[in-house]
Amino acid sequence: MSGFVEKPEPIQVPGLVHLHTGKVRELYQNDAGDLVMVASDRMSAYDWVLPTEIPDKGRVLTQLSLWWFDQLADLVPNHVISTDLPAGAPADWAGRTVVCKSLKMIPVEAVARGYLTGSGLAEYNDSRTVCGLALPEGLVDGSELPAPIFTPATKAAVGEHDENVSYEEVARQVGPDTAARLRQATLAVYSRGRDIARDRGIILADTKFEFGFDGETLIIADEVLTPDSSRFWPADLWEPGRAQPSYDKQFVRDWLTSPASGWDRKSEQPPPPLPQEVVDATRAKYVEAYERLTGTSWS
Numbered sequence: 001m002s003g004f005v006e007k008p009e010p011i012q013v014p015g016l017v018h019l020h021t022g023k024v025r026e027l028y029q030n031d032a033g034d035l036v037m038v039a040s041d042r043m044s045a046y047d048w049v050l051p052t053e054i055p056d057k058g059r060v061l062t063q064l065s066l067w068w069f070d071q072l073a074d075l076v077p078n079h080v081i082s083t084d085l086p087a088g089a090p091a092d093w094a095g096r097t098v099v100c101k102s103l104k105m106i107p108v109e110a111v112a113r114g115y116l117t118g119s120g121l122a123e124y125n126d127s128r129t130v131c132g133l134a135l136p137e138g139l140v141d142g143s144e145l146p147a148p149i150f151t152p153a154t155k156a157a158v159g160e161h162d163e164n165v166s167y168e169e170v171a172r173q174v175g176p177d178t179a180a181r182l183r184q185a186t187l188a189v190y191s192r193g194r195d196i197a198r199d200r201g202i203i204l205a206d207t208k209f210e211f212g213f214d215g216e217t218l219i220i221a222d223e224v225l226t227p228d229s230s231r232f233w234p235a236d237l238w239e240p241g242r243a244q245p246s247y248d249k250q251f252v253r254d255w256l257t258s259p260a261s262g263w264d265r266k267s268e269q270p271p272p273p274l275p276q277e278v279v280d281a282t283r284a285k286y287v288e289a290y291e292r293l294t295g296t297s298w299s
Contacts, residue, residue, distance in 0.1 A: 002047035005270040008040075014088045023049050024058065024228065030099070034081055039096045039223075043274075043282070045252050046265055052274040058096040060286045060298070065223045066098070067294050071196060072224070075188050079103060079212070079221040103212025103219055108170055109153040109162050110182050112190035115205040116143045117231065117244070119164060120151060132166035142205075142233075142240040148190050150183040153208070181218050182211060193225045200292050202247070203238055205231035227289050247289035251281045 010018040016028040016036055023044040028036040039058035043050045069078040079100040085093055113120055113130065116139050120130040128135055131151040139145075152170045153162040171179035186209055197204040207230035210222040223229050232247040255261055255278045256271055263271050274282075287298045 004049040005051040007049075008042075011090060013086060013090075016086060016089075024061070025222075029102070030086060033102055035079075035100050035102050036086055037098045037100055037222075038093055043249060043252060045249055045256055045271070048271050050252070050271055050274060052279060054279055054283050054286065056283060056298075057286055060290050061223055061226045061228055062096045062098060064226050064290050064293065068193065068225045069220075072189055072192060072220070075192060076185050076220045077214075077217060078224075079214075079219050100221065101214055101219065103214055103221055105210065105212040105221065106174055106178065106182060107155055108174065108182065108211075109155050110186040110209040110211055111151045111153055111164075111206065112148050112186050112209075113151050113206040114145055114148045114190065114194055115203065115231075115233075116145060117141055117205055120206070123164065131164050132168070140241045142238065142242065142244050144240075148187055148194070150186050152182075155210075185209075185211065185218055185220070189220065189224070193230075197225075197232065197293060198235065200295070201235045202289070202292055203233040203235050203244075205233055205244070207231070227286050232289055247285050247292075249282060251278050251285065 007021065010021055010026055012018070013028070015031055018026065018028050020027040024040055024042050026038045026040065030036055039062045041053035041055060041057045043052065043054050043057065066080070066083065069080060080098055081101060082099040083097065084099065085097055089097065116124055121141055123130050124135055124139060128137065130149060133149050136146065150167065151164060152167065153164050155162060167179065167183065170182070189209060190204070190207060193207065194204040207225055209220055209224060212219050212221050227248040233244040237245050252274060255274065256263055257265060261272055263269070290298050
C-alpha cells in the first residue's frame, strides 16, 4: 500500500474546474479549455506523498522549469501560455502557477541517462544492460556513460512504480515515428541541460521529461530539469563507486530509512511527519540547485 498519507482537498476557484491531484501538482481547466497547473509544496518519497510540506518547493520547481524552458526554446517548444494568476485564485498560487496548452500526452516517461545509478545500475548489475541497451563492462555507481542513452519508462499511477521498458516496446505502444521523435528530443534536451549544468559545477546524471502533441507538433510539458525530475550532483564531489551527494530529496529518504524515523519501509504503514531539521535541509538543497543553475538569488 502507498499513495497519499493525507490526500488534500483541492481549492475551488470560480471559473476553474479541478481535474486531477498529482503527487506535487493540482491540475485545473479554465473556461478557454487551457490547463492551469499549480505546484504545491508536497514531498513524495518511496511512493508515498508525505504529511509534511517543504516551504517554497512548488515555487522553486515552477520558476526553475520556466528558466529551463527559455534555455531550451530553440530545441523544442513548451506548453506554457502564461504565468498570470487566474482571477479569484488564492495569493499563495503566485509563483507556482502556469497556464498551459492542453496536449495529447504521450503515455511514456522520456528518461535520459548520462551516468549510471538508481534503477539503471540495478539492471546493469544483473545483465550489463539498461532498458535492453548493452553497456560496457566495469561500470560502477556514478560512472559516466560513453554517451547519453534514452531509457523510457511507463507512467504509473500515484503510489505505483514507473517501469523501465525497451525502446522497441515504446515503438510498439506509440508507433515508430513518435518513438523516434521522442528519443531524439529527449537526448537533445538532456544534452543541452547537461552542458549548461556542467558550466555551473553541477552534473546532470539523469532526468525524465513528459511530451505531448499539439496537432502534429511535439511539445515538452509539465516540469523540466528540476530536482524532482532529475538527479543533480555537485561536480566537485563526484566520485564513481559510491552513492553521490545530490540536490534533491535525499535528506528525506535518508531520514525515513534511518532508525530515528521509526518507520519500516516494507510495512503498509504510512511514513511519519518530517522533523524540522530535515525540512530545512531539504528546502536549502532545492534553493541551492535553483541558485547555482540560474545564477540568480532566491528571495
